[in-house]
Amino acid sequence: MSRAIFRFCIQEIDPCSQTVKLACGENVDMGHSDGAEAPAADPGGQQLRWAIGSTLQVPLFRLTLLLILAAALVSATLALRLAQPAIGAGLLTIDAARGTIYTGREGPAPLLALLPAMGAEAAPLPVTPALVIEDPDMLGSYAARRQLFAAQDRLMALAEDALARGLPLRGLIALPDGQNALVDLPVTARMPARALPAGFWVQLGCGAVILAVAACFVALRAGQSTGRPTPEGLGGFVLAGLGAAVSAFTAGLYSSRGLVMDGGTMQLASALNHIFTLLFGVGMTALFARYPRPLLGRRWVVAGAGLVALQVLAYRLELLPHDLVSPQISVALLFVAIIALVVAQHRATRGHPADRAALRWLGLSILLGSGVFVALVALPVALQHDSILSQGMAFLPICAIYLGTALAFARYRLFDLDRWALRIMFHLGVVALLIAVDILVLVTLSLSGPASMASAVALVGLAYLPLRDLVFDRLFARHRPDLASIHAGAVTVAFQIDPAAKAEAWQLLLTRLFAPLHVTPADHPVPAARIADEGLALLVPAQGGAPALRLGHADGGGRLFAAADVALAAQVTQLVQAAEQDRAAYEAALHRERRRIARDLHDDVGANLLSALHAKAEQPRQDFLLEALADLRQIASGLAGRPxxxxxxxxxxxxxxxxxxxxxxxxxxxxxxxxDDCTQLISYQTRRNLTAIHREALSNALGHGAPGEIRVTADCEGMMLHYRMENPLAAAQAGAGPDRGAGCGNMQSRAQAMGGQLHSAADPARGIWVVTLAMPLTARPEGTP
Known part of the structure; x- marks a missing residue:
């Protein structure tokens, strides 16, 4: 088995140590019993009794034994159903609207009566709707029930006589042309399995599933091995399962009979179905009387069960009027009691989100299971109308109660079930409201069908749709802070410098998002956000200088943490991490810019000031000072961020x-x-490198070139700058190679840093020195090769 969610379920089975961890805290060994010691001597068979008792305390043994018993009950039901005789197997169809239909060669045609086999002396038996009714308890009087059982006895006698003679029974059918005809209806001593209707297999399967789930709860329940009290509500839940399963089996016996069934067997099956159907209702009332919170004392539960038992006796012994104690009336009253207890439990679980989530899921199962059965089967019969849904198919939603419990038992999306329950219950209420509005229009205004539909459509458009949107917005919408608020909070956390301030900002952000009752540091590392304690707590991983946190009781204890909360916590964590990465990148860029400015102050301004200090002539000193002032202006412009x-x-x-x-x-x-016409903005880095290359080239031309005209051109093609400087070639430069010349290496490195290319060489034929530069106007990312 998997992990359980309800307190009367087991919590975990450890396959390695073969122990069962129970909700109440004890461990049960899977291979031997707890708390029992074998006696040293057993002169009177005490050792045998001890061995049997110890074996029964092993959970897996108990489970195996109960499943074997359940399989035996299923097999016995099937065997008893197949042992009944069959009339016209494969030739007759029971239709709730048209009665019994003969589908042989002459058909389809209604079957009017059954006649004995050829040569037998017996009166024909009319085939009335009461003869083929699905459940004897659906008849409107005690007399009608007695007549049905008497008719079944007559049918059984006809079938046995036909089997003894080896002849078929005869059926009187109404042909489409208005004439009647006799057809042969073969009789078999046993019902062929292939001829059983689908409703029988549905009821048999539903009963088997319900028994299997109930057996798991009984065999693996807490407190079994240590003698502790059985957890609250478990007895009611198991009794309800037993009642639903046996009522499904017994109903499958007589509802699939076709035409014939032994009258005594049918009476017994009907009585058992009545008893166990009400046992289901009694078990459910006992469950909600004690779970999740004890509301009524056990004596009150027992007293209610006693009243139900008296009602069963009064009905079976025909002591009170039929309409007062009919099974359908009892089922409806028990269902009202269940609803009242669910409402009371909803009030009692206020402030206990785990209990309320389990209650909502069980309440949803009851509405989808018992509610469908009561509304579509029991209630129409109590109002003396035909049932809307076949009794066999009505066991499917009852089976859903136990399947839903098994899903919750496996903790499948447990923490979202309470919201699903609210949504589904709201839709069920809306359907009931629409039906009530339609009936009200029909009764009060006496309108025709089309007019009623038109009125219902108008009411839906004018009242229901706006109300639905309003209710959904108020009840089901997740009221989260908007994305801007979440982003602002994440940025606030990421831009805190002090670890203590960061931890405080992180806790404030989580408190604003989830409104927990308390926030404490987690007692172990948390690699990712996850739910703990069945939704009572949310574990959030460490964030920078903030430790891993444990958030307890979402929305001030008003709900459990859900899967959506885990996703939100993970998204906020990623958002904070992204903000921290952006902050780190910003700070790295800021440090690089500061280092660059410091280097410019040291290399350019410092060098010019030092050169001016040691210059012997006035003119060079003035040049150095002017360059230093120009550098300072560029650096100040870069610091100010002026484009x-x-x-x-x-x-x-x-x-x-x-x-x-x-x-x-x-x-x-x-x-x-x-x-000179290019309005492209250039970065501080581009500006400094271009200025330095131009100054170095001009200084070389002034210091090492021959007197004459210096020619400079600057053109822009797209995002590339093409720069060229020519100056007269001095005699000492006539034989210089392309890599020679003062400052050429410095210019080359600056050009390469900008992703450009610089060439500096002499042109002896023209008698000039040429410097060319091609560089992009956009700054190259630092560290790019």
Missing amino acids: VTLEAQIAEMRAESRNRAEARGHSLHWPLGSA
Whole structure:
């Protein structure tokens, strides 16, 4: 078995140690019993009794024994059903609306009467709707029940006589042309399994499933091995299962009889069905009287069961009027009692979310199981109408009660079941409301069918749909903070520097999202968000400097934590981690920028100031000071974050170069180019490297070139800048290779840092030194090769 959710279920079976952990805390060994010691001597058979008692205390043995008993009961039901004779197997169909239909060669045609075999002297037996009714207790009087059983005895006598003669019975059918005809209806001593209707197999299967689930609860229940009291509600749940299963088996016997069944067997099956059907109701009332919270004392439960037993006796002995003690009336009253206890339990479980979740799931099962049976089978019969649903198929929703419990037992989506229960119960209520509105319109306004439908449609459009949206928004919508609020909280956590402040901000964010009653550090590492203690707690992993946390009782104890809460906690965790990564990237970029500015201050401004300090001539000193001032302006502009366009940078470089060249006795020719019309913004890094390359090239031209005109061009093609400087070639530079010349290595490294290419070489044929630069206007990411 899997893990249980209800307190009367086991919690875990350990296949390695072969022990069962029970909800009340004790362990039961799967191979031997607890708390029992074999006596040393057994002169009077005491040792045998001890061995049997010890064996019965082993949970798996008890489970195996109960399942064998359940299988035996299923087999006995099937064997008893097959042992009944059959009339016209495969030739007759029982239809609730048209009666018994002959489907042989002359059919389909209604079967009017049964006649004895050829040569027998017996009166014909009319085939009335009462003869083929699904359940004898659906008849409206005691007399009608007695007549049915007497008719079954007559049918049984006819069938036995036909079997003794080896002849078929004869059936009187009504042909479509208005004439009557006789047809042969073969009689078999046993019902062929292939001729059994689907309803019988449905009831047999439902009973088997219910017995299997109830057997698991009985065999593996808490407190079995230590003598502790049985958990509250378990007895009622198991009694209800036994009642539902036996009532399904007995109903399957006579509801699938076709035409004939032994009258005594049918009376016994009907009585057992009555008793065990009410036992199901008594068990359910006992369950909700004690589970999840004890509401009524056991004496009150026993007293209620006694009243039901008196009602059964009064009905079976015909002591009170039929309409007062009919089984359908008893079923309806028990169902009302169950609903009242569920409502009372809902109030009693206020402040206990785990109990309330289990109650909602069981309540949903009751509404889908017992409610369908009562509304579609028992209630119409109590109002002297035909049942809406076949009794055999009505056991399917009752079986769903125990299948639903098994699902919850396996903890399948346990923490979302309470919300599913609310949604399904709301839809059931809406269906009932629509039916009530339609009936009200019909009764009060005496409208025809189409007019009633039109009125119902108008009411749905004008009242139901707006009300439905309002109720869904109020009850079922998850009231979470909006995404902006969650993002703001995550960023607040990520941008806390102090670990204590980060832990406090993280706890405040979780408190705002889930509103837990208490938040405590987790007592063990939490790799990922998950639910603990059956939804009472949510474990959240550690976050940066914040420890792993345990959130207890969501929404102030008003609900359990659900799978959606786990998903939300995981998303918020990922959001905080992403924000921390963004913060780390921002801080890394900030540190890189600071280091770059410090390097510029040291390498450029510092070098120029030092050169000015050691310059012997006034003109070089002035040049160094002007360059230092220009560098300071660029660095200050970069710190202020003021954007600079390429055209502004080219204009600044042109003005600075002209002053330097004229001070050295050179002329500068720098015509306007396409770069002077480029409004592309350039980064601080691009600006500094371009300025440094141009200054170095101009310094080489002024210091090492021959007197003459210096020519500079700057053009922009797309996102690439093409720069070129030409200056007269001095005699000492005439034989220089392309890699020679002052500062060429520094210019090369700066160009490569920007993803550009720089070439510096002499052109002896023209007598000039040429520097060309091609570089992108967008800054290259740092660290890119």
